[in-house]
Amino acid sequence: MAGVELLSDQGYRLDGRKATELRKVQARMGVFAQADGSAYIEQGNTKALAVVYGPHEVRMSRSKTLHDRAVINCQYSMATFSTAERKRRPHGDRKSTEMSLHLKQTFEAAVLTNLYPRSQIDIYVKILQSDGGNYSACVNAATLAVIDAGIPMRDYVCACTAGFVDETPLADLCHAEESGGGTSLALALLPRGGHIALLQMDARLHQDHLETLMEAAMTACKGVSKVLDQVVRQHLQEVSALTGE
């Protein structure tokens, strides 16, 4: 089947969104009591859970200790039931190692690690249901979890994907769009300063189009950040009401 029509003549995408519209984002913070921080996020049908432990003393090998800042340890995994066909996903396969590394880089850029020398922060993320944009869901969930843990960050880290179809950039791709060929660019942004924490793309794209695509991804990230901000504020309100403030 040579290519479904990703963008109709009237500007609708497969699921009825327009080119710049994001999927519906819903999130909750503090879902687990045992961990220092936790969050759950749904971006469309992609669902992710993030848990943060720390900062605590370095538990891995001593040699990894850094004297001027904290070590960030990330682990990404996908649930066996997260896709349409059940699949065993052993830990440490290539894809999840790569994703863990990406997450680590992202949060090293965002967390104020120099406040916690000689300590370690663990971020565990699990994809419960996968429908495209796994990386961005993980980043967004982890941001909320880090905030929940009370670890200071420079800014929210918001991530979003963008694709390119018929000379039009599409924001926040779903699985059908990602697999339908074409480019997919993942971008993690610190929205207030406009700093890019991570940018990843592994498809061919004409140089001229890169600018517009990044522009679209950044706008999308800013949209996500608004939603996250709301979630945090609401969570704070709830918590403060509980503690009797």
Add this chain to the structure above:
Amino acid sequence: MIKTEKVLHLKSSRGRKVRVVREHYLRELVPCYSSLCQAECANEGKVLSADVTHYVVPDAGVTRDFMEILEFREIQGLVFTQTACQAVQHSRGRRQYNRLRSLLKDPRHDCVLFANEFQEYSYCPREKGEPQDKWQTRCVYQAAVWYHDHLAGLKPVVMITEDQGAVAEYSSLNCGVYVLSTLEYLRTFWPELQAAHELYGSIAQALRERGNEGTEREFAEHLPAEVLEAGIKSGRYTQGTLNVNKHRAQHEAFVRFDGSSNKNSELDSDVLVWGGKNRNRAVHGDMVAVELLPKGEWRGRTTALTEGQGEEKGEESQGQPMPTGRVVGILQRNWRDYVVTFPPREETQSQGRNSLRILATPWDQRIPKIRISTHQADTLQDHRVIVRLDSWDSTSLYPNGHSVRVLGRAGELETEVQTILIENCIHIAPFSEAQLREMPASSPERPWTVDPAEVVTRRDLRDTHLVFSIDPRGCEDVDDTLSVRSLPPGPQGPRLELGVHIADVTHFVKEGTLTDLEARARATTYYLADRRYDMLPAVLSADVCSLLGGVDRYAMSVMWDLDAQTLQVNRVWYGRTLIRSSYQLYYEQAQALLNGEEAELPPEERDHKLSHLIEALETLTQVARHLRAQRDQGGALELEGVEVRAQLDEDKNITALVPRQPLEVHETVAECMIYANHWVARKIQERFPQQALLRHHPPPRQEFFTQLQDSARALGFTIDTRSNKALADSLDQAVDPQDPLVNRLLRVMATQAMSNALYFSTGACPVDQYYHYGLALDRYTHFTSPIRRYADVIVHRLLTAAIAVEEGARPAKASASNKELEEMAQHINNKNRAAQHAQKVSMELFQCLYFRDKDPETAECCDAVIYAIRTNGVLVFIPQYGLKGALYLRNREGQVVRVSQDGRCVWEAGSLQRSLDHVSTTTASGTSTFRLFQHVTVRVSVQTSRCHADTLHLELVSNRAHRAPEPPDRTPRAAPPQGTRGRSQLVQEVVRQAEEALLQAEEKKGRVSELSKEEREFRQSKTPNLYSLLEEVREQALLDLTAFSTGLHTLSS
């Protein structure tokens, strides 16, 4: 927005069922695209008009099966639902869906798409266990109800469906929303639209027939699309376009690969598909996937000439075994409208049990017979009818189709010409009212005048430049004019200013207007042998745009500041100008002026400017010679095409077939135009490196030259084909002093080996492929004939944009993107090909008419030259008529031709021997040999065919050159011996020779070029200038190539 979920069951790539959950977002504001909208929807672009009696919403089934009816322009207020569109896309494939899309985009057609599935209130989720078609009908009904409510009940909405259950269920649910069946709908609302009713009947009949097919398999099933795709990726199957051999349509077909898709590197040639079973229901032109057969089953292509159909010989002469395969699946059907002929009555009855079903024979031999169900078989006997194919099941030997429109009785001129148009996918409706309303007003009483506001913005050349045009006699659509003058000397010495001024069509045809859309769809003016279909309305092409003599006209100009001696370009100026052509010359007149003869100029033109004119013409000739020499250095080719023109009298009877005449002034004009095109190409490519429309001519494939090289070797010449320069040089040397035809024929063969020149967008091609092989230029485009070619219109727009950018202005609108431009280039290429093919076929039609009128007994005997050898005959060229054809040396009974002592030919039993440069027949009484380039005498007669086009049949009369009494005023070297002629032919010949004698001094080479005199019917040129004619000849000769390479070793019987 509200998020819901949609659960789909899809098949995974391994064929397993997978449950897929997709999000589905609904919104409240979905534009309705109706001008009656009360809710202020964001309606952009096309909207439904308010002045229709009702809106129609066809359901998925109707959209799928009866789209042809919905395509009628009369049916207005159409609302297609998204549900229906998707149903079309899924069940009918991309082609049908694209047709629907272009229908929706077409501003002339009153229809819109409503995205009902994204509308909060019109979306209905599919219920558990609900069949798909029921659900689709329910969706469409919901959409219709919403539409009615959305417009506050201002318009009644009619939903049409073929599902009688739905009619019963829904018709009384809502007032204002009616549910009707298609037939009822047509009866109620369009009782007078007879064509639609007929079409409905024939489609419905075809659909019914499809239901009750037999069950026994005639063909293997096609593989599913996923398997094909995987197979192509892994290299197991190969993908390509199916080409059926015209002369062995039953058996031989070839699959040609489209470049990149061919991963299997050992396959560098086409794949043969032998026999109907292996072809597996693929029709000529389809995109298919083939699987190679094991090497042991490979066969060669047949090299014998075939005579007629149905002949099956025991021993088949075959060439080298080549890759052979079978079709395993069809990726893309490329069905178009076909013209078929209904069989006469006796044949229909012999078909037996069901007289309603008729097997009709398509006009195109490559298409299999089509089964049609109709009640009109009796009335349509021997009529030509347009049909469309519906399906071809594995249980059926023939495809099913339905009739669309009756063209007329076979054999009538009008029917035949229409047939040619349809077969080449040329659809031409007269220009509509709305289009003509866009045109500037101009009448004989009140001619169109220039706008003073426009004069200010243009460079005024009316007083400073002597502008003139040279065109065929009687030409009315003058799109190019020339000027040349000397400038004050610069630092390097004297300077010249050469100017080419082209009609400013884009000033009148703005992008996106109805005229523009129509011109884009036509892409070119179509020239047939007896008529012409203009790209632009006559008021533009013959009046306001045409650069007529003595009136002010807008032009697009390119002016070069040249060094007078070396012709180095100092500066080039591009821009819009205002000109007044002082002289509107025709070629013969210009040539006469150049020769210093008294030209018959009208008295009012014999003023003081005449001496300037002559001077200008002389300079121009010199410049052109120089330019030509420059290009020759680069390796420009002189190619030879064969072209004759049918001269018609008032009743469209052919009086003669006239080959065209060359003049030097033709070349002068052509050279200037090529120069202008070249410089414009450079300019736009520089400015828009990603999205300029250029024209390139890829170098030919070396293997196509083998015939040329073999033939030349037979005469002792070597042809070097390594580069265009080498080819041009070696062609120049291959001259036989005894026979001027030899060189001409070699050039014809070289032309046949060429690939087609094509338009392309610069972003779609690497820079090293921009080269124009034939003209030896690194950049080339078409700029000089915007009146009759749409490509030139685009180039004009690009040039205007380039000038605007240079002057610092931001272009008002982004020009077309690379992708759009490339699509456009493809479209224009296709249309050009169709136009040339139609022209060629119509020419053949008139050739047949010409020979049909002759008495078969005293039929024409004429001279012919053998130019290729086949196993059972030879291919000959008849210079007098520019005809090519096959000559059989063995007939169906296995007899061969023997030449007796006096040169007469007799048929006797014997054998035939073929070698590289000759073929010899051996019979009991002797051997006769036919060599390459030998002159023989043939008789031309017409073989009539009921279903197909008539063809010419050649018969060998003698193996000696045909000698006719030499006309008195003819020099002996001038031409090959002529045959005896009919009286009208003789008269024509004498007139022609008189002209020729006049021009003989200039006739330096036997270079062909055509000259079109006035087209009597229209009082306009057939083709406006030589340069374009040259291009056409080149391409037309190239056209033969298509037939040539599919049946490389065969020729028409």
